[in-house]
Amino acid sequence: LPASVTIDFLGLDHNDLRLFADPFHKATWAPAGSSEWQEAVDGFAKIPQVLMRTIEARRHEPRDDYVSQLVSMRIDGRLLSDDELIKVLVQLLAGGIDSTAALLSCVFVYLDEHPEARQPLIDDAQLLQRATEEFVRYFTPIQAIARSATEDVEVAGERIARREPVLLSMASMNRDQAVFDCPDEVRLDRCPNRHVGFGLGIHRCLGSNLARAMFQTTLVQVLRRVSDVRVSGAVPYGVRSTINGWNTIPASFTPGPRVTTSSRRA
Amino acid sequence: MRVRVDCSICQGHTLCNMSAPDIFKLGADDGHAFVEDEHVAPERESEVLTAAAGCPELAIVIDADEDMP
Numbered sequence: 319l320p321a322s323v324t325i326d327f328l329g330l331d332h333n334d335l336r337l338f339a340d341p342f343h344k345a346t347w348a349p350a351g352s353s354e355w356q357e358a359v360d361g362f363a364k365i366p367q368v369l370m371r372t373i374e375a376r377r378h379e380p381r382d383d384y385v386s387q388l389v390s391m392r393i394d395g396r397l398l399s400d401d402e403l404i405k406v407l408v409q410l411l412a413g414g415i416d417s418t419a420a421l422l423s424c425v426f427v428y429l430d431e432h433p434e435a436r437q438p439l440i441d442d443a444q445l446l447q448r449a450t451e452e453f454v455r456y457f458t459p460i461q462a463i464a465r466s467a468t469e470d471v472e473v474a475g476e477r478i479a480r481r482e483p484v485l486l487s488m489a490s491m492n493r494d495q496a497v498f499d500c501p502d503e504v505r506l507d508r509c510p511n512r513h514v515g516f517g518l519g520i521h522r523c524l525g526s527n528l529a530r531a532m533f534q535t536t537l538v539q540v541l542r543r544v545s546d547v548r549v550s551g552a553v554p555y556g557v558r559s560t561i562n563g564w565n566t567i568p569a570s571f572t573p574g575p576r577v578t579t580s581s582r583r584a
Numbered sequence: 585m586r587v588r589v590d591c592s593i594c595q596g597h598t599l600c601n602m603s604a605p606d607i608f609k610l611g612a613d614d615g616h617a618f619v620e621d622e623h624v625a626p627e628r629e630s631e632v633l634t635a636a637a638g639c640p641e642l643a644i645v646i647d648a649d650e651d652m653p
Contacts, residue, residue: 526595
């Protein structure tokens with residue numbers, strides 16, 4: 319679902335959904351050198367030319383979508399180059415496709431272990447909002463992010479030279495005892511909850527409010543529809559991943575009544 | 585006009601800082617926005633209004649009636 323919403327929002331072609339989503343999903347868990355890893359690498363190589371089709375199309379005929387905005391926007395008076403457009407779009411795809419799905423997967427497994435939390439999350443909108451922040455803090459779907467130092471600095475006695483790469487662990491920051499009371503506990507109503515699950519500064523997550531909306535809507539709809547869902551044999555992402563999620567979550571449930579919406583997509 | 589950032593609502597998107605970096609500053613620790621001098625000069629009001637309209641959390645509080653002392 320998050321992949322589908324992301325592709326809709328950007329204005330890309332729904333027929334290309336698997337072509338965009340598969341490499342990102344595989345890259346999060348496949349060990350380097352494995353056949354799935356090779357499939358992800360080959361898949362990434364195809365993405366720029368597919369994006370170029372949409373970029374060209376929107377240049378000729380803009381629509382109400384993100385690609386149309388990007389191709390017409392100016393930075394310091396100039397349009398973005400093809401290369402820059404592709405980099406921005408790939409970054410947005412990467413952010414949208416896997417992270418919210420990873421959070422949902424963590425929370426479904428959590429709610430299998432804590433079934434008593436399900437009904438309160440359906441009934442209490444404020445609890446759902448606070449629990450969303452707590453789940454982002456506790457599970458930290460994007461565990462760490464790589465950056466380069468822009469200047470020589472010293473952090474906690476450690477010297478970091480300009481241009482040196484650093485790996486920032488949001489997972490660690492989100493368990494900081496100086497900030498959070500009992501950080502290793504899930505407290506659904508934790509408030510205040512100033513976690514760094516969406517990153518910090520000018521590169522902070524662009525889609526955090528979209529992610530919250532997708533997460534909350536999906537969670538409540540699933541819990542309402544399949545109240546007796548049970549998970550068994552879930553497979554987590556491998557240890558090399560900087561994304562905290564589950565690869566597959568086999569589940570069994572009794573189907574509830576079909577729910578339809580007015581704008582259902584085929 | 586006076587302006588402040590409600591720090592209980594601010595999520596640190598930093599968009600206000602991009603609109604008017606000298607008015608909306610970012611905390612060194614966690615990159616959340618704050619206003620050092622809440623009095624806004626008349627010629628800067630439009631920038632502050634742009635920043636407020638662009639805040640995804642609506643965390644920028646403006647008191648339009650209060651003029652500079």
